[in-house]
Amino acid sequence: MTETVELALKALEAQLNQPLETALEACARCGICAEACHYYRAEPKVEHIPAYRAEQLRSVYRHEHDFLSRLFPVWTGSKKLDEPTLLHLTEVAFSQCTLCRRCTVNCPLGVDTPLMMRAIRAMASAAGTAPEILVILADAAIEKGKDPSFYKEMFLEQITEMEEQLREITGDENATIPVEKQGAKILYVPLAGAHTILPPAVIFNAAKEDWTLSIFEAANYGVFLADMKRAKEVAKRIVDEANRLGVKEIVVAECGHAYASYRWDVPNWFAGEFNFKVRSLIEVIAEYIIDGKIKVDPTAIPEAVTYHDSCNLARSGGLIEEPRFVLKHVVSDFREMTPNKAEALCCGGGGGLVALAEYxxxxxxxxxxxxxxxxxxxxRVVVAACENCRLQIGDLNEHYSLNVRITALTDLVVRAMRLPKPLPGAEAEHLFEGEKAAVTKI
Structure with a gap:
C-alpha cells in the first residue's frame, strides 16, 4: 500500500460516522435518483446515475469493512483501493457531482449521495490528489488571515475610491463604507471585488444601517475540498473579526456555499465562540422592503425576469421565498422556471466546479x-443570488446562445431604487423607458 492510498483510507475512516455509514449501506439501487440529476438529464449514461457514482466509494468501503467482500470481491463488487482507483474517485467527486443534493431530496430512502462525494473529496485532499487550484485558493485565504496588514492598506485605498462612487450614486455626501467599526450591528462579508461591496453599500446607507465591512471575503475553498482543517482556518478569520468588533450579526454576500457554510456549519465548528445571527444579504433586503427602510419602484425594470435557485441557498439553505418577495417588489414581469424552489435544477457550476478549467x-x-x-x-434577465451560478449561467448564455443578461439580485434592487446615478456598468439599464427611446433615436 502506497503512502497516498494509506492517507486516503485514513481520511475515509475518520469520516465514518452514522450519517455516512447509513448512506453507504442504505441504497436500494432503484435508480429513481437518475432523473433527479442534471448530469443524467443532459446525457443519460449509467455513470451519470448518482447511485452508480456512490457505488464507486461503496466498493472500497466494502473491501475495508466486510469480511466476505475481501474473500469474494467479485461476488460483492468490492475493490481494493489503489492509486488509479483513487484518481478515478477524485475525478468523479470533483467533476461529475456538484453536491446539489437534488438526488437526496428525491430518494425514497433519503440516501445522501453528496455526503459520499464529500467523503471522496476529503480522501483526495488528504492524499494530495484534489484539484490544485482549489488547494491554492484555500491556502491563499488562510495566509491572508495570518497577516491582513500585508494587503490591508491597499484594500482601504480601494474602499476610499468606492466611497466616492457611492456618494455619486446616492447623491449623499455623507455616505460611507465603514471598515472595522467597533460595536456595529452588522458585519457584512463580501466576495472578492467591488461588485459585491458597492451595491450592498448603497442599500445599507439608504436603510441607515449600523454596519461595517469585513476585510475578508466570504468564499471558502476549504469547503469545496471537504478539508475541514482548511475550511475551519478560512472561517476562523471572520469569526475572530466578528468577535473582535463585537457585532451582533454576520450578513453574507450573495454566495451559495458561503451562506450554507456560515449558516449551518461554522456555528458548530466554533461552538462557544460563535454568538452571532447569520443571514444572507437577501434576507436583510427583504426586511428593509417590509419595514419601508428602502423605497423601490418595480416599473424601473420592465424586462421579463426569471430567477435561478442556487442549490446551497434554496435546497440546502431554505432561502426560497425571500428572493421571490424581493423580486416581486422590484420587477414588473417575473417568470418562474419549472421546476423551481427546492426542486430547482442545478446550473452545473456548483461544488467548486466553475473554478476547474480542465472540466x-x-x-x-x-x-x-x-x-x-x-x-x-x-x-431576458436571469437573476442568480450566487457568484458561481452567475459565472456558470454566463458561460451557458454564450454557449447555448440564450441572449439573456445575468445579474445579482442586489444590483436589480439598486436599479429599482431610482437613485441619481447608476452602478458602474449599468448606465443603460438606469434610464427610464422614454429616455432609452431617445438615446436609441440619437
Missing amino acids: AERRIAAGKPKADQIKNTGA
Missing part, C-alpha cells in the same frame, strides 16, 4: 437542462 466542457454539457429552463421562460 469546463463537462460542466457546460451538464448545464444544458438549466439552459433549456431559462430559454423556456422567455425571460
Whole structure:
C-alpha cells in the first residue's frame, strides 16, 4: 500500500460516522435518483446515475469493512483501493457531482449521495490528489488571515475610491463604507471585488444601517475540498473579526456555499465562540422592503425576469421565498422556471466546479437542462443570488446562445431604487423607458 492510498483510507475512516455509514449501506439501487440529476438529464449514461457514482466509494468501503467482500470481491463488487482507483474517485467527486443534493431530496430512502462525494473529496485532499487550484485558493485565504496588514492598506485605498462612487450614486455626501467599526450591528462579508461591496453599500446607507465591512471575503475553498482543517482556518478569520468588533450579526454576500457554510456549519465548528445571527444579504433586503427602510419602484425594470435557485441557498439553505418577495417588489414581469424552489435544477457550476478549467466542457454539457429552463421562460434577465451560478449561467448564455443578461439580485434592487446615478456598468439599464427611446433615436 502506497503512502497516498494509506492517507486516503485514513481520511475515509475518520469520516465514518452514522450519517455516512447509513448512506453507504442504505441504497436500494432503484435508480429513481437518475432523473433527479442534471448530469443524467443532459446525457443519460449509467455513470451519470448518482447511485452508480456512490457505488464507486461503496466498493472500497466494502473491501475495508466486510469480511466476505475481501474473500469474494467479485461476488460483492468490492475493490481494493489503489492509486488509479483513487484518481478515478477524485475525478468523479470533483467533476461529475456538484453536491446539489437534488438526488437526496428525491430518494425514497433519503440516501445522501453528496455526503459520499464529500467523503471522496476529503480522501483526495488528504492524499494530495484534489484539484490544485482549489488547494491554492484555500491556502491563499488562510495566509491572508495570518497577516491582513500585508494587503490591508491597499484594500482601504480601494474602499476610499468606492466611497466616492457611492456618494455619486446616492447623491449623499455623507455616505460611507465603514471598515472595522467597533460595536456595529452588522458585519457584512463580501466576495472578492467591488461588485459585491458597492451595491450592498448603497442599500445599507439608504436603510441607515449600523454596519461595517469585513476585510475578508466570504468564499471558502476549504469547503469545496471537504478539508475541514482548511475550511475551519478560512472561517476562523471572520469569526475572530466578528468577535473582535463585537457585532451582533454576520450578513453574507450573495454566495451559495458561503451562506450554507456560515449558516449551518461554522456555528458548530466554533461552538462557544460563535454568538452571532447569520443571514444572507437577501434576507436583510427583504426586511428593509417590509419595514419601508428602502423605497423601490418595480416599473424601473420592465424586462421579463426569471430567477435561478442556487442549490446551497434554496435546497440546502431554505432561502426560497425571500428572493421571490424581493423580486416581486422590484420587477414588473417575473417568470418562474419549472421546476423551481427546492426542486430547482442545478446550473452545473456548483461544488467548486466553475473554478476547474480542465472540466469546463463537462460542466457546460451538464448545464444544458438549466439552459433549456431559462430559454423556456422567455425571460431576458436571469437573476442568480450566487457568484458561481452567475459565472456558470454566463458561460451557458454564450454557449447555448440564450441572449439573456445575468445579474445579482442586489444590483436589480439598486436599479429599482431610482437613485441619481447608476452602478458602474449599468448606465443603460438606469434610464427610464422614454429616455432609452431617445438615446436609441440619437
